[in-house]
Amino acid sequence: MLQDGRILIVDDDQDILVAGKMLLKRHFSKIDICNRPEQIPALLAESRYDAILLDMNFGPGESSGEQGYRWLEKILAIDPQAVVIMITAHGDMEVAVEAMKRGATDFVAKPWHNNKVLATVSSAVKLSHSRTEASELRTANNLLAEVTSQSSQPIIAGSGAMRQALNLLERSAPTDANVLILGENGTGKELIARAIHGQSPRHHKVFMSVDLGAVAESLFESELFGHRKGAFTGANEDRTGRLLAADGGTLFLDEIGNLPLHLQAKLLTVLAQRQVTPLGSNQAKSFDVRVIAATNLPLEQLHDEQRFRQDLLFRLNTVEIHLPALxxxxxxxxxxxxxxxxxxxxxxxxxxxxxxxxxxxxxxxxxxxxxxxxxxxxxxxxxxxxxxxxxxxxxxxxxxxxxxxxxxxxxxxxxxxxxxxxxxxxxxxxxxxxxxxxxxxxxxxxxxxxxxxxxxxx
The missing domain is CATH 1.10.8.60 (Helicase, Ruva Protein; domain 3)
Incomplete structure (x- = not known):
């Protein structure tokens, strides 16, 4: 089976490019080649590579390695997490050591040995995956710290209307059914959502709350789906979306009724496919979340097709819980x-x-x-x-x-x-x-x- 890994080989020697691609394509999922280093920024804008093999010298007569140092610096400026393997002339150890001091991960010498190249690239791909996972974990942990810092409150309920709501809560919580909570502002919809999560098999995972009424339309996809660095102006670093940050846990979508129709369509697609593609990425990622939504809109407005997509409503309201006004x-x-x-x-x-x-x-x-x-x-x-x-x-x-x-x-x-x-x-x-x-x-x-x-x- 092919190992999951995107590799870029940059060298002005066409024979090296062809030989490298022939060798690596039998082991890794995607191999790109480039004989002009000035194309590197455009390639990095289109894809994120798990490993980049970069020649030290380009053009006839070049042997100082300065071109390799310069392009290594540019690559790391574009993507500080990039894993770069330098391609050096045989025996040019000083140049290879200097490149690693400047941020290269490893090096291979020409003419190379296939086993050595495979071992080096495999290690580089594993390192890249580890860095990506660590970055996503740091982002997710920041979100978790924000969420878990909120104090919990008891549900005080003695009235018949609230006992009926709690009965639905207790019956639906142990399942994975999506829940729609209806009620006026201030009736405690998030409190009920947290109680559902706390009594569910997902209670040891994250409860992620998103106030859709406070998310600008232009930031909706970035907030929920995440983005890659450079995906848009101001995207200075990778960001894990709330859907992936809540993976394994519960996602609470508050003020769902305030979501415009065109964004409702995007949310429906993601929830139906159970996959999300961050902005600036071309790789979809699977997620596993339970969705609890809430709105203060009356039912008749939710059933108005001009205001709310009925297919999204059907997906969200497997169980409906109505919270009475005080x-x-x-x-x-x-x-x-x-x-x-x-x-x-x-x-x-x-x-x-x-x-x-x-x-x-x-x-x-x-x-x-x-x-x-x-x-x-x-x-x-x-x-x-x-x-x-x-x-x-x-x-x-x-x-x-x-x-x-x-x-x-x-x-x-x-x-x-x-x-x-x-x-x-x-x-x-x-x-x-x-x-x-x-x-x-x-x-x-x-x-x-x-x-x-x-x-x-x-």
Whole structure:
């Protein structure tokens, strides 16, 4: 069987090129030859070679090796991970040693012995594969470190609607079925996705989360599929895509409903083939991931073919889990509030606080358009600002906030801070706390909107 390896031979002697290709093509999968070194940059732009055999001298009368040193330097500038084997004249040991000091991996002497060449190239190909795997592992580990640094939270569920969702979770988690989680923003879709992963046979592998609503269209393929160095402007190094980084584990695609149709088609193709080709590469790589997707879009919008591909929907929703809004599970509000109250007291090193009966009644009566996320922010703000051990209704003022009009309907205040808060809150409510849509309506980026939400405690 042919060994998986792409080899490039660069020499101005046609006999050497023909002999080298005849020898190596019986052992390696791809052999390219080149008799003009100035073509090297173009060849490296088209393919990544596991080993490059490079002559030390080009042209009649050349024997100093300076041309070989110069092209070795250019190759390593293009691809610092390149494995280069120098072709030297017989007995020219000093030139070979100097080339290895400058970054060459090994050398072969002309006239060469076939067994020696095969052994040298085989070692070089193995070294190249090891370097590639090490680079991909470093990239994957960086992503893993980013993901695993996030703290986990318990699922607090006593209501019937949440018990039904958890029942589906427990039945689907041990399988490899794709899961689609539906629910408004702030209902805990990622928390449920992590629980599915944690109860699955893949729990010892990575859980990789991608917020598709925050990924620019131009970076979608690079983010999910990865890219090779030089694939586009700014691609200064190889990058492992999220699909390959999550290999063996779970990929959580949040805000799947925000993905444009043309990118939905690309995602569908990759998921159907279970192979991905990084940008700038011509080699497809297989992956094994379980896909969990989530969206805040209602089902009727997901079933609109003008908005979402139905073939992609069928692939994603083997199991559908609907998460109720917080207003639909009021019996859970007390337990959730107590949990976050303790959490933020610990986080900000505050004495233990408790909720008054009036405050708890207000929390349970409020309609929570931002769901658990809004409840969490309200409790965090109250813990920070209140100087009392018992939080009362005035620490939240939810009844007033529930009735705040939009900027358009209230021009009685000219305070810029208040107007900004009203504009942000009005946009959030209008777009049902869809961050992407609210940010677009306000003319802000998602990051800028999040900063203003934090600033105003929304």
């Amino acid at each position: 207003r639909e599970r009021q019996e859970d509000i007390a337990a959730i509030a107590e949990y976050y109250l303790k959490h933020y007291c610990r986080k900000y090193q505050k004495p233990a606080k408790q909720l008054s009966q009036e405050a708890m009644a207000q929390l349970q009566a409020y309609h929570w358009p931002g769901n658990i996320r809004e409840l969490r922010h309200a409790l965090e703000r109250a813990v920070i600002l209140s100087e009392h051990q018992t939080l009362d209704a005035t620490d939240f003022q939810l009844s007033n906030r529930a009735m705040v009009p939009t900027v358009q309907s209230n021009m009685q205040t000219f305070n810029l801070e208040e107007l900004e808060r009203q504009a942000v809150e009005g946009a959030l409510k209008t777009h049902r706390y869809n961050i992407s849509h609210a940010a677009k309506a306000l003319g802000l980026t998602r990051a800028a909107l999040y900063r203003r939400m934090e600033k105003h405690g929304l």
